[in-house]
Amino acid sequence: MPGPTTSVMWFRRDLRLRDHPALAAAAGADRVVALFVLDDALRRPSGAPRLAFLYQSLRDLDAELRRHGGELVVRRGTPENVVPAVARDAGATSVHISTDFGPYGAARDKRVDAALGEVPLIRTGSAYAVAPGRIVKSDGQPFRVFTPFYRTWSAHGWPAPAESDPARISWRRGISSAGVPQDPKLPPRLILPDAGEQAAYATWHRFRQDGLRHYSDDRNRPDLDNTSRMSVYLKYGAIHPRTLLADLGKQDETFRRELAWREFYAAVLHFWPDSARDYFVPSMRRMPYATGKIADAHFAAWTAGRTGYPIVDAGMRQLLAEGWMHNRVRMIVASFLVKDLHLEWTRGARHFMRHLVDADLASNQHGWQWTAGTGTDAAPYFRVFNPISQGKKFDPDGNYVRRYVPELRGLPGAAAHEPWQGPAGVPADYVERIVDHAAERTRSLANYRRLRGRPSNGHATDR
DNA sequence: TTTTGAGTTGTTCGA
DNA sequence: GTCGAACAACTCAAA
Numbered sequence: 001m002p003g004p005t006t007s008v009m010w011f012r013r014d015l016r017l018r019d020h021p022a023l024a025a026a027a028g029a030d031r032v033v034a035l036f037v038l039d040d041a042l043r044r045p046s047g048a049p050r051l052a053f054l055y056q057s058l059r060d061l062d063a064e065l066r067r068h069g070g071e072l073v074v075r076r077g078t079p080e081n082v083v084p085a086v087a088r089d090a091g092a093t094s095v096h097i098s099t100d101f102g103p104y105g106a107a108r109d110k111r112v113d114a115a116l117g118e119v120p121l122i123r124t125g126s127a128y129a130v131a132p133g134r135i136v137k138s139d140g141q142p143f144r145v146f147t148p149f150y151r152t153w154s155a156h157g158w159p160a161p162a163e164s165d166p167a168r169i170s171w172r173r174g175i176s177s178a179g180v181p182q183d184p185k186l187p188p189r190l191i192l193p194d195a196g197e198q199a200a201y202a203t204w205h206r207f208r209q210d211g212l213r214h215y216s217d218d219r220n221r222p223d224l225d226n227t228s229r230m231s232v233y234l235k236y237g238a239i240h241p242r243t244l245l246a247d248l249g250k251q252d253e254t255f256r257r258e259l260a261w262r263e264f265y266a267a268v269l270h271f272w273p274d275s276a277r278d279y280f281v282p283s284m285r286r287m288p289y290a291t292g293k294i295a296d297a298h299f300a301a302w303t304a305g306r307t308g309y310p311i312v313d314a315g316m317r318q319l320l321a322e323g324w325m326h327n328r329v330r331m332i333v334a335s336f337l338v339k340d341l342h343l344e345w346t347r348g349a350r351h352f353m354r355h356l357v358d359a360d361l362a363s364n365q366h367g368w369q370w371t372a373g374t375g376t377d378a379a380p381y382f383r384v385f386n387p388i389s390q391g392k393k394f395d396p397d398g399n400y401v402r403r404y405v406p407e408l409r410g411l412p413g414a415a416a417h418e419p420w421q422g423p424a425g426v427p428a429d430y431v432e433r434i435v436d437h438a439a440e441r442t443r444s445l446a447n448y449r450r451l452r453g454r455p456s457n458g459h460a461t462d463r
Numbered sequence: 464t465t466t467t468g469a470g471t472t473g474t475t476c477g478a
Numbered sequence: 479g480t481c482g483a484a485c486a487a488c489t490c491a492a493a
Binding site: 137138143144145147148151281376377380381382383445448449 | 484485486487488489490491
C-alpha cells in the first residue's frame with residue numbers, strides 16, 4: 001500500500017487561496033506544501049515599496065494558511081535549485097503552478113521543469129481571464145490593435161471563479177523555511193495599501209459599492225481618485241480578474257475594458273517578448289533623443305518632481321510618496337518625458353518599474369510605448385499632452401497638485417496649474433519651468449514628421 | 464479580392 | 479465661447 005501523496009503548490013504572482021485553479025489541482029494530492037521562492041533575479045530591480053508590499057502579502061498568505069492548519073515555506077535562492085530541493089524534502093510527486101506568460105517567468109519555469117526531472121511541473125490557470133495566446137485573429141495572427149482584440153476577447157468569454165477551499169486541503173507542515181524577510185526601509189510617511197487576499201476583496205467590494213457607478217465619469221480625475229485601486233492586488237494575484245469580471249454588469253463596460261487592456265498587453269508581450277525592451281514599431285528606433293548632461297539633469301528633475309509643471313511634479317511626487325500614481329497622470333508625465341524633454345521612453349519605463357508597487361511589465365512597457373508612439377495602437381504622433389490644459393481639465397480645482405506640491409498651496413483653485421501667471425509669480429520655493437512646452441511640442445512634432453517621412457518606410461512624403 | 468471606415472486616453476487654429 | 483478640421487499612417491474587419 002503506498003503512503004499518502006504530496007504535492008507542492010509553488011506560489012508566485014497568485015498569492016491567494018480562493019478562486020485558484022492551480023491550488024485546486026494541487027489539492028488532488030493527499031497533502032499540499034505551500035512554497036514561495038524569493039528569487040534574487042526579481043528582487044534586485046524592485047523598489048523598496050514593492051518589496052515591502054510583497055513581503056506583507058506573503059505574511060498575510062502565511063497567516064491564512066496557518067488558520068487552515070498549514071504554513072508558507074519561504075526559501076531564498078534560484079528557483080531551479082530551490083523548487084526541486086523542496087520537492088525532494090517533502091517527497092512530493094508533483095509541483096503545481098499558475099502559468100506565467102512573462103518572458104522571464106516562462107523561461108524560468110522551463111528551467112525549473114527540466115531541473116525537476118521525474119517530478120512533473122503542472123501548469124493550471126494564469127493571472128488572466130483569458131490566457132495570453134488564446135485570442136488571435138481569424139487568420140491565426142495575433143492582434144496589434146486593442147478594439148478588435150476586445151471584441152474577440154469579450155465574445156470568447158471566461159470561466160466562472162474556480163473552487164479552491166483552503167479549509168478542505170490537508171496542508172503539509174514542517175518543511176524548513178527561511179521565513180518572510182523584514183520589510184526594507186521605506187521612505188518616511190509612505191503608506192502602503194493593506195496587503196493580502198482579504199484586503200483585495202474588501203477594496204473591491206468598497207469600489208463596487210461606491211466607485212464603480214461613477215467610474216466612467218470620474219476615473220480620469222486624480223483629485224477625486226475614483227479608481228478601483230485593484231492594480232496592486234492583480235499584480236500579486238491576491239484576487240483574480242475573473243472574480244472582478246463575474247461581479248460586473250452590462251453597464252460596467254468602461255471598467256471591463258480596463259481589465260481587457262491588461263489582458264491585451266499581456267498577450268502582446270507573450271507574442272512579442274522583446275517588446276518589453278525594444279520598440280514595437282522598429283522604425284521608431286531612429287527617433288532622436290536628448291543625451292548628455294542637460295538630458296540627465298532633465299531626467300533628474302522629472303524623477304524628483306521639479307520640472308516646474310505642477311501636474312507633472314504632483315504625479316512624480318505621488319509616485320515616490322505612495323508607490324502609485326493616478327493613471328491619467330501617468331500618461332501626462334510620460335508624455336512630458338518623451339515629448340517635452342525628448343528622453344527615451346525606456347528611461348521612464350524603468351523608473352516606473354522601480355517605484356510602482358503595482359508595476360506590471362506588460363502594462364507598463366506597452367503603456368509607455370503607446371505614449372511614445374512606438375507601440376500598439378500607437379498614439380498619433382501629433383497627440384502631445386499639454387500639461388496645463390490636462391491639469392485644468394482633470395484637476396479643475398487644483399486640489400491634486402496642491403496635495404503633492406505644497407509650494408503651490410498659496411495659489412487658489414486652478415491657478416495652481418499656472419503659478420507663473422499669478423501676481424506674485426512662481427513661489428520662491430517652487431521651480432521655474434525647465435522647458436517651454438509650446439517650443440518643445442513643436443520640436444517633437446518636427447522630429448516625428450521627419451522620421452515618418454524617411455524613404456525607408458516606403459511611404460516617403462517630402463515636405 | 465478590394466474597398467472602406469473606424470480606431471483609449473489630444474491640441475490648435477480659424478470660422 | 480463653441481465647433482469642426484487638420485494634424486499621418488497603419489491595422490483590422492465588415493461590406
